[in-house]
Each structure stands twice: as structure tokens, then as C-alpha cells.
Amino acid sequence: MSLDGVSDWGATPYLERLMQFSWKRNELLQDNIANIDTPGYQSRDVPVSEFQAAMKDARDRSRRGGGDVVAGDGIFADRKGIRFSPEGMELRPSTGQDNLLYHDGNDRNLEQLMQGLSENAMTFRFASELFRKSHDLLRSAIRERP
Numbered sequence: 001m002s003l004d005g006v007s008d009w010g011a012t013p014y015l016e017r018l019m020q021f022s023w024k025r026n027e028l029l030q031d032n033i034a035n036i037d038t039p040g041y042q043s044r045d046v047p048v049s050e051f052q053a054a055m056k057d058a059r060d061r062s063r064r065g066g067g068d069v070v071a072g073d074g075i076f077a078d079r080k081g082i083r084f085s086p087e088g089m090e091l092r093p094s095t096g097q098d099n100l101l102y103h104d105g106n107d108r109n110l111e112q113l114m115q116g117l118s119e120n121a122m123t124f125r126f127a128s129e130l131f132r133k134s135h136d137l138l139r140s141a142i143r144e145r146p
Contacts, residue, residue, distance in 0.1 A: 012131065014055055015127045017076060018127040021082070022120050022127065024091045025046060026124065028091065031044070036108045037106070039106060042106075043109075044094065046081040054084075057077060081093060081094065
């Protein structure tokens with residue numbers, strides 16, 4: 001993702017990153033659910049607060065005009081659990097310590113996993129809808145009609 005194109009204005013780069021993060025996190029959450037009965041499996045996740053902090057810092061840097069000197073991809077700087085690149089991002093999940101450890105070594109909590117999955121899906125849906133609307137607006141301006 002380069003920040004020098006027509007679609008790199010306003011919230012578009014942030015919406016792209018939010019969709020990428022939600023997509024990658026969805027894969028982690030699905031793995032956790034798929035392995036809910038696997039003995040010894042520890043659930044893995046990346047804190048949403050880390051991504052939110054990266055977005056806030058990127059916004060602040062963008063407002064100050066310091067997007068070229070930051071590690072990672074333009075205005076998005078790497079975090080402990082997230083590595084940004086022009087092609088996307090890489091999540092570095094850690095094992096969760098919040099859940100009870102069962103006798104088989106698994107730390108399952110189905111309600112918490114399903115809640116995380118549904119919240120993540122809503123986030124992706126919200127970001128993709130805003131992204132689509134911003135591109136529809138751009139297409140309308142290019143065509144010079146609604």
C-alpha cells in the first residue's frame with residue numbers, strides 16, 4: 001500500500017488497514033475455534049488495542065506530515081504483534097493467558113471465542129462498507145454523475 005495514489009486520501013488507507021487486520025485476525029480466531037478440543041492447544045490472538053494504537057499514531061504522524069520517515073509502511077509503524085508492509089501486514093500472535101487451563105492443557109472458552117469472532121466480523125463489515133462508499137463517491141466524481 002503506497003500513499004501516493006488517488007485512493008490514498010482521507011480515511012481510505014486506514015480502512016484498508018482495518019480490513020487487512022480484521023481478515024488476518026479472523027484467521028487466528030477461526031484456528032482457535034477449530035482447535036477448541038485439541039489437547040494442549042493454547043489460543044492465540046493479537047490485541048485489538050495494539051492495532052488501534054498503530055492507527056492513532058499513523059493518524060497523528062499523517063497530520064504532522066511525517067509519513068516518509070517511519071518504519072513499516074509509510075505512516076503505519078510496526079508494533080509488537082503487527083508488522084506492516086506495502087503488501088499487507090503480518091500478525092505475530094501471542095498465546096492468551098486469560099482463560100482457565102483445562103486438564104488436557106487447552107485453555108478453551110467458547111463464548112469468548114465466538115464473541116471475538118462476531119465482533120471482528122462486524123468490524124470488517126463496517127470497514128468494507130465505508131471503503132465501498134468512498135470508492136463509489138470517487139467513481140461518481142470521475143463519471144461526473146451520481
